[in-house]
Amino acid sequence: MRVEYINPFVEAAYNIIKEVLQTDVERKDLYLKKTTQPVMGVAALVGLAGDVEGRVLIDMSQETAMKIASTMNGEELTSMDELVKATITELANMITAQAVTKLFDLGFKFDLTPPSIITGENMSVSNADVEALIVPLEMPQGLVEINVAIRERM
Amino acid sequence: MKTTSDFPSINERTPDGQNNGGAAFKVLVVDDSMFVTKQIGQILSSEGFEVVGTAADGLEGVEKYKELYPNVDLVTMDITMPRMDGVSALEKIIEFDKDAKVVMISALGKQDLVKKALLIGAKNYIVKPLDRKKVLERVVSVLK
Amino acid sequence: MKHASLKEAKELKDQTRIDFKMVTFTLAGKDYGIDIMKVKEISKASKFTFVPNAAPFVRGVYNLRGDIISVIDMRIFFNLPAEETESNTENMIILRLDSHIIAVIVDSIDKVVGISSENIQPPHPLFGDINIKYISGVVENDGRLYVILDVERILGDEDQVESRASETVPQALSGPASSQIMESTVAGTTSAVREDVDIGFIEETLITFLSFYSSPVNHEWIRNRFNSWKKQRGEDVQLASEQDAEAYLAPFASPFSGTYWNSDYAMKVASFLPSDHVGNYYVWNPGCKSGYESYSLACLIKKKMPDVHLRIIAHDNDLIRISTAPGLVVNQTSPGDLYDDYLVEGNRGKQFKKEIKDSILFEYHDITHDNTLPKLDLVVMRDTVSYIAPEKQQLIFNTLEEVLKPGGVLLLGTHEQPVNPGAWEKIENSGVVAYKKK
Numbered sequence: 081m082r083v084e085y086i087n088p089f090v091e092a093a094y095n096i097i098k099e100v101l102q103t104d105v106e107r108k109d110l111y112l113k114k115t116t117q118p119v120m121g122v123a124a125l126v127g128l129a130g131d132v133e134g135r136v137l138i139d140m141s142q143e144t145a146m147k148i149a150s151t152m153n154g155e156e157l158t159s160m161d162e163l164v165k166a167t168i169t170e171l172a173n174m175i176t177a178q179a180v181t182k183l184f185d186l187g188f189k190f191d192l193t194p195p196s197i198i199t200g201e202n203m204s205v206s207n208a209d210v211e212a213l214i215v216p217l218e219m220p221q222g223l224v225e226i227n228v229a230i231r232e233r234m
Numbered sequence: 235m236k237t238t239s240d241f242p243s244i245n246e247r248t249p250d251g252q253n254n255g256g257a258a259f260k261v262l263v264v265d266d267s268m269f270v271t272k273q274i275g276q277i278l279s280s281e282g283f284e285v286v287g288t289a290a291d292g293l294e295g296v297e298k299y300k301e302l303y304p305n306v307d308l309v310t311m312d313i314t315m316p317r318m319d320g321v322s323a324l325e326k327i328i329e330f331d332k333d334a335k336v337v338m339i340s341a342l343g344k345q346d347l348v349k350k351a352l353l354i355g356a357k358n359y360i361v362k363p364l365d366r367k368k369v370l371e372r373v374v375s376v377l378k
Numbered sequence: 379m380k381h382a383s384l385k386e387a388k389e390l391k392d393q394t395r396i397d398f399k400m401v402t403f404t405l406a407g408k409d410y411g412i413d414i415m416k417v418k419e420i421s422k423a424s425k426f427t428f429v430p431n432a433a434p435f436v437r438g439v440y441n442l443r444g445d446i447i448s449v450i451d452m453r454i455f456f457n458l459p460a461e462e463t464e465s466n467t468e469n470m471i472i473l474r475l476d477s478h479i480i481a482v483i484v485d486s487i488d489k490v491v492g493i494s495s496e497n498i499q500p501p502h503p504l505f506g507d508i509n510i511k512y513i514s515g516v517v518e519n520d521g522r523l524y525v526i527l528d529v530e531r532i533l534g535d536e537d538q539v540e541s542r543a544s545e546t547v548p549q550a551l552s553g554p555a556s557s558q559i560m561e562s563t564v565a566g567t568t569s570a571v572r573e574d575v576d577i578g579f580i581e582e583t584l585i586t587f588l589s590f591y592s593s594p595v596n597h598e599w600i601r602n603r604f605n606s607w608k609k610q611r612g613e614d615v616q617l618a619s620e621q622d623a624e625a626y627l628a629p630f631a632s633p634f635s636g637t638y639w640n641s642d643y644a645m646k647v648a649s650f651l652p653s654d655h656v657g658n659y660y661v662w663n664p665g666c667k668s669g670y671e672s673y674s675l676a677c678l679i680k681k682k683m684p685d686v687h688l689r690i691i692a693h694d695n696d697l698i699r700i701s702t703a704p705g706l707v708v709n710q711t712s713p714g715d716l717y718d719d720y721l722v723e724g725n726r727g728k729q730f731k732k733e734i735k736d737s738i739l740f741e742y743h744d745i746t747h748d749n750t751l752p753k754l755d756l757v758v759m760r761d762t763v764s765y766i767a768p769e770k771q772q773l774i775f776n777t778l779e780e781v782l783k784p785g786g787v788l789l790l791g792t793h794e795q796p797v798n799p800g801a802w803e804k805i806e807n808s809g810v811v812a813y814k815k816k
Contacts, residue, residue: 081741081742083741086701096363099363100363112742112747149269152269153272153273162268163269166269173341173362177341177343178343181342181343192314211744213742232741234689
């Protein structure tokens, strides 16, 4: 992934999560994964278009998703219902949008596509083996991984 | 002898959601996210506003506006939505009612879309994540 | 699997010091090891002199340059099924025990493995096929479990083992015929075998401390380096620490690693490139680290081919290093007149002109993952492939074969060679070597 894209995603993920959860968020080391496949049980994804093609995924366990949604809604949510899904989807949207805004300031113009959420067994996101940058964030509600795969149009 | 009625009530103030006559401002919330709709609804109702309608995309938003007119004081409009996006919906609403008060809501900041919306006639703009103070300030400034 | 941070990995390496090395081999499908200090040499042998009336595990005697030593078949000794081999040669480890020298036959000899002695665990009575009294301990390495044999215990009692063999030897040796029988074909000379063991050690240590892999890419250099290293160090050739490993590897680095190429080197490289190229010129620069190499390339190519549309795709999987590449500032007084035309004065120091910066795309990327590349005119991959595991090196060269245009140029490290030499035409200019795709 292009070096200049990395910081905007790292900062956006950290800023948004810290703001909406009002809690300590620990940044773990970034790393590259061979494929973009999410692994933890709940993934909300936002597509990117423009000078690049790609997507941003926010990957977490069901338990973490429910805890985060509970905090964001100010009520205890104990099942993966529509509200939890909408909340996590909105979280992915905000992180991606803030990153895209920062990238705009650096001269990179990206478009966002509407987000979608996938849960449970049918977690296959794409057929292509695209490398992903993983930004892991640890918080009281659990581990959240921002999974970014971007390909330059050569 | 002075009674309590002689002193101005310093602890009471008119909630932001009410006009000077004590009636609630009527709001239409247009957003494709159930979470955001709920969040805006909660913030506004807690301050005395009345949410008179919600819509999950731009097309529905325009229709609802026309239905509810003239009993809508304010519209909150998400920018990225399926079927019809917020800027197109804004355009249609302004066409229908040039005095419509629309506040755009989006996670994207400083984009060309913002400028475009303001040029078309949106009164203000709020960037997500939403917090209570920000939402109320902007909404109130539009209504006054 | 999640990776450890650089700092954690280094700490781990420092803690697990390699202080025990063993020659590993197999018996009836299981992995065993013997302390390298007890191993004199490794050999392949076919004919032994059979000695009658000896214990069943004594295969015979062997002439080791004049010394008659017993040959013990470990499989028979431990009552294990012997592996059926088609060849006539047996794999032998010659041991230097406290009191004597003895040879043992095993199924196959694997490699030299270095471990930390603190990882050796005591043997469990229920474990393994052989009597626990013969086992010093067990250790796990790289996913395999090795049983370390206490060879002194097993074979140290000269009387017990050898007497049975040696008492019958004089009869077998007497007479001229016996000297012919004593001949056995040995498939490797001893000094070469010892050297192999030593080099094998060194290679393992280089992997452990520096993630440097010996392979056909750099094998020639490793062997040559061994000779100069031996002259320096005498008998104590082994790399005992990271410092030793770094000292061994120091001469490997290509010129101008981690800095801008000087004009002379740049000109030599430029001589390999076409001067009449039109249109797009695509370059892949994996292992670019902090970017000095990429900027050097950009300037020398722009100088030679000012009108081409240059695109350099620079990759590294070291995030910290490559993050600084797009904003690299030139602090040196002057890296060379090659660069003067391409620098502008900024508030932080000299920076590269926009046309140079725009020509390079720096990506944080692991080239052992899938690569999406256009058809390439040039690949500059200096001292990169030697730090990739050998099984993945082949993948990289396959990728090169797919994406490099015919006539395209490959610049490897000074001491590196392609794994598939047949696909390349070697080109040279005053000591600088490159490869042209056939």
